[in-house]
Amino acid sequence: MRAQVVTIHDVARAAGVSPATVSRVFNGGNVTPARAQSVQEAAAALGFAPNRLARSLRKQRSSVIALIIPDIENPFFTSLARGVEDAAQRTSLSVVLCNSDEDTDKERRYLEVALGEQMAGVIVASASRDETDLGPLTARGVPVVAVDRRPRDAEVDAVRVDDRHGGEVATRHLLQAGYRRIACITGPAGASTSEERLAGYRAALHSARRDGVTADDAYVRHADFRVEGGRAAMRDLLALPEPPDAVFVANNLMTIGVLDALGEVGRTPPGVGVLSFGDVPWASLVRPSLTAVELPSYELGRTAADLLLQRMEGSGSPLQTVVLRTTLQIRESTAGPATD
Amino acid sequence: MRAQVVTIHDVARAAGVSPATVSRVFNGGNVTPARAQSVQEAAAALGFAPNRLARSLRKQRSSVIALIIPDIENPFFTSLARGVEDAAQRTSLSVVLCNSDEDTDKERRYLEVALGEQMAGVIVASASRDETDLGPLTARGVPVVAVDRRPRDAEVDAVRVDDRHGGEVATRHLLQAGYRRIACITGPAGASTSEERLAGYRAALHSARRDGVTADDAYVRHADFRVEGGRAAMRDLLALPEPPDAVFVANNLMTIGVLDALGEVGRTPPGVGVLSFGDVPWASLVRPSLTAVELPSYELGRTAADLLLQRMEGSGSPLQTVVLRTTLQIRESTAGPATD
DNA sequence: TTGAGGGATGAAATCCTTTTCAGCGGCAGG
DNA sequence: CCTGCCGCTGAAAAGGATTTCATCCCTCAA
Structure with missing residues (x-):
C-alpha cells in the first residue's frame, strides 16, 4: 500500500503550469504572484515534498554536511558536534554525524559516502595523520575543514588547539x-x-x-x-x-x-x-x-563550521589554520x- | 581547478563496452570474466567512484540509514548509537546520526531529510510522543524502528526497556x-x-x-x-x-x-x-x-538495527515490540x- | 510607429545510474 | 536441420528535479 510519490510534474499539472514554473516557485525564480500562489496551493494539497536526490543530482551538490569524528562516546567530540550543529542551524544545511571509531577503514568509507553523495562540505577530525586522504574531496572542489586533528599534507582549512x-x-x-x-x-x-x-x-x-x-x-x-x-x-x-x-x-x-x-x-x-x-x-x-x-570543544566545532560555511560561500581567501587557546x-x- | 568527474560512461568508453555493462560489473550482473576485468581496470585507472545520488535516484532507495536521537551529549544515546553502528557494520549500509536536541522542529527536519534523501531506513528515539509524525515515511514504505521512546499511534516496530x-x-x-x-x-x-x-x-x-x-x-x-x-x-x-x-x-x-x-x-x-x-x-x-x-543501551541500538535490517529484507512479519529488561x-x- | 529591452513561461536538455527490452549467437534436444 | 532456451550485450527509457534557451508579450524610449 505504498503511497504514490508526488512529483513536480503532478503539482504542475494540478496548478496548470509547467514543471519549470513549479521549480521556480520553490527556488525563487521570477513567477507572477497569482501563479505562484496557485502552485503553492497545489503543492500543499498534494503533499508535495521535493526529491532531494534529484535536486542534488542536478545541482551537483546536496544540502547536507558531514561531520566525521573518531569517537562518538567521547564527550569532547559530542560537544564539538554541538558546536557544528549550532553554527549550521542558521543555514538550511543539515549536519550528519559519522563515527569513524578511530578506524581508518571506516573513515575512508565515510569519506567515500561524502564524496559520492555530493555533500556540500565535510568537517573531519581524522583518525590518522597519514592515512586520511582528503584528496578526492578537495579535487572535486568540496570544501573541507580539519578539526582538532591535522592530516598531513592536506590542503584544507583547519581548526585546532595549541x-x-x-x-x-x-x-x-x-x-x-x-x-x-x-x-x-x-x-x-x-x-x-x-x-x-x-x-x-x-x-x-x-x-x-x-x-x-x-x-x-x-x-x-x-x-x-x-x-x-x-x-x-x-x-x-x-x-x-x-x-x-x-x-x-x-x-x-x-x-x-x-x-x-x-x-x-x-x-x-x-x-x-x-x-x-x-x-x-x-x-x-x-x-x-x-x-x-x-579545551574549547564547542568553540572548536563552531569555528570549524563557520570556516566551512565561509568557504562554501566561495570565499577565495587563502587557506587558514585557526589555533584556539587551552587553559x-x-x-x-x-x-x-x-x-x- | 576542479577535477573532471569520471562517470560510468567514461569507464565504458575506456573499456570498450557500454555503460550498462559497466553497471553490471559493479552490481553483479552477468558479464564475461574477460570483459569484467577490463572494466575493473579501466575504472581503477580513471579513479571512478559511482555517483551515489544518481544510483539512489534510480533505485528509489539510498544505502544509508538514519539514526535520530534526542541528545547526542547523553552517553546513553551514544552507546545506543554504537549498537546500531556495529549491527549495520556487517552490511553495506552506512549510518548517519542526527541530533534532534529534544526539539520537535529539528526532528521534523531530519525526518524530512530522511524521506527526501530516500534513506533505506530510519531508527528514531523520538523527541515527542505526540508530535513525531512517522506517517510520511511509513506511507512511502520506508522501514522505521522506534527505539527507547514510543511515538503514539505509530505503525512501526519498536524496541524499548521496561x-x-x-x-x-x-x-x-x-x-x-x-x-x-x-x-x-x-x-x-x-x-x-x-x-x-x-x-x-x-x-x-x-x-x-x-x-x-x-x-x-x-x-x-x-x-x-x-x-x-x-x-x-x-x-x-x-x-x-x-x-x-x-x-x-x-x-x-x-x-x-x-x-x-x-x-x-x-x-x-x-x-x-x-x-x-x-x-x-x-x-x-x-x-x-x-x-x-x-539500561542495556548498546543492546537497544543493536536490536533496533537488527529489526530494521530484517524489515528491509522484506520480512512481512507483523509489527513487533521488543522490551528489554533493566536491572x-x-x-x-x-x-x-x-x-x- | 518601431525597435530595444526585459520579465514570464514552457520545452527540452541535463545530471548519472540502473533496468528494461530486444537482439544476437551458441548450444542442446527433438 | 530446426526450435527453443539461455547468456551476454547495448540502446534507450526511467528516475525527478534544475537550468538553458527560445518564445511571447509588454513597456518604454526614440
Whole structure:
C-alpha cells in the first residue's frame, strides 16, 4: 500500500503550469504572484515534498554536511558536534554525524559516502595523520575543514588547539607542584594530537632536567585514547621498579582509566599527581577534583563550521589554520607529591 | 581547478563496452570474466567512484540509514548509537546520526531529510510522543524502528526497556531501604519514557501508602532530561517545608544535576537517597557510588538495527515490540536515610 | 510607429545510474 | 536441420528535479 510519490510534474499539472514554473516557485525564480500562489496551493494539497536526490543530482551538490569524528562516546567530540550543529542551524544545511571509531577503514568509507553523495562540505577530525586522504574531496572542489586533528599534507582549512603549548604548560605545572618522576600517557602514534601533546611534555621536562628530573622516555606510554588504554598504561607504569609520582594523561577518557588503575592499588591523587588534557565529563562529581587542560570543544566545532560555511560561500581567501587557546584549570589532583 | 568527474560512461568508453555493462560489473550482473576485468581496470585507472545520488535516484532507495536521537551529549544515546553502528557494520549500509536536541522542529527536519534523501531506513528515539509524525515515511514504505521512546499511534516496530517496571522496582527499593518521603524527578511530559517511569514510581508508592509514605504528587517534578533541569528540580524540592529524604531521578544526566544541588547544601547520599534511572557515565569515579537502574543501551541500538535490517529484507512479519529488561544495581547512595 | 529591452513561461536538455527490452549467437534436444 | 532456451550485450527509457534557451508579450524610449 505504498503511497504514490508526488512529483513536480503532478503539482504542475494540478496548478496548470509547467514543471519549470513549479521549480521556480520553490527556488525563487521570477513567477507572477497569482501563479505562484496557485502552485503553492497545489503543492500543499498534494503533499508535495521535493526529491532531494534529484535536486542534488542536478545541482551537483546536496544540502547536507558531514561531520566525521573518531569517537562518538567521547564527550569532547559530542560537544564539538554541538558546536557544528549550532553554527549550521542558521543555514538550511543539515549536519550528519559519522563515527569513524578511530578506524581508518571506516573513515575512508565515510569519506567515500561524502564524496559520492555530493555533500556540500565535510568537517573531519581524522583518525590518522597519514592515512586520511582528503584528496578526492578537495579535487572535486568540496570544501573541507580539519578539526582538532591535522592530516598531513592536506590542503584544507583547519581548526585546532595549541596542543604542544598546552602539554608544556601542564607538565611545567606538575614540576612546579614538586613532582619529579612525571610520566606521560599519550594517544596513538598516528594522531597529531598525540604527538604534539607529547612534544610539549618533553619540552617542559627537557628545560627542567637539571633538578633531578627524569627526562628520558622511560615514563612515556602510547595508548588508544580510550578508558581501557589508559588503565592498561597506568598499570604498566605502576609496575616499574620506580613508578612515576605524577602522570600527564593526553586525553580525558584515558584519565578515567588512570584513576581506576590508581584506585586499584590504593593510591590516589594528589599523592600521585594526575593531570588530564581535556576535561573529564562531569568533573564536578570526581573526588578529588581534577586538574585539567580545558579545551574549547564547542568553540572548536563552531569555528570549524563557520570556516566551512565561509568557504562554501566561495570565499577565495587563502587557506587558514585557526589555533584556539587551552587553559590550565588547577584543582586538587596536583596539589603536590606524597612525602614519603 | 576542479577535477573532471569520471562517470560510468567514461569507464565504458575506456573499456570498450557500454555503460550498462559497466553497471553490471559493479552490481553483479552477468558479464564475461574477460570483459569484467577490463572494466575493473579501466575504472581503477580513471579513479571512478559511482555517483551515489544518481544510483539512489534510480533505485528509489539510498544505502544509508538514519539514526535520530534526542541528545547526542547523553552517553546513553551514544552507546545506543554504537549498537546500531556495529549491527549495520556487517552490511553495506552506512549510518548517519542526527541530533534532534529534544526539539520537535529539528526532528521534523531530519525526518524530512530522511524521506527526501530516500534513506533505506530510519531508527528514531523520538523527541515527542505526540508530535513525531512517522506517517510520511511509513506511507512511502520506508522501514522505521522506534527505539527507547514510543511515538503514539505509530505503525512501526519498536524496541524499548521496561520503563514502568524499572521505575517501580527502583522506588520499591528506596522504600525498603527505609526512605519515606520519596521524590521523583522525571522528564518532559511529552516523552513516553518520562511518563512510564513516573507511572512505576506512583505504583510503588501507592501500594505502600499505609506505612506513612507520602503518595500524592507533591514530590513529583518534570524537568528536561538534562543536567541543569535536574539541578533546578532538586533545588526546588529542597526548598520545600519538608524536603524529600530520597529521590528517584528518571535519567542519568539529571542525576548529575541532582548530586550537584545536594552538594551545594552539604547533603550527600545516602543521607538523602539518590537512585538514577540509567547509569551515570564513569560511575566508577563517583563517590559515594550510585545505585542505578541499568539500561542495556548498546543492546537497544543493536536490536533496533537488527529489526530494521530484517524489515528491509522484506520480512512481512507483523509489527513487533521488543522490551528489554533493566536491572537494578544497588550501591551506596541508597544505603538508608540519615537518622535525625 | 518601431525597435530595444526585459520579465514570464514552457520545452527540452541535463545530471548519472540502473533496468528494461530486444537482439544476437551458441548450444542442446527433438 | 530446426526450435527453443539461455547468456551476454547495448540502446534507450526511467528516475525527478534544475537550468538553458527560445518564445511571447509588454513597456518604454526614440
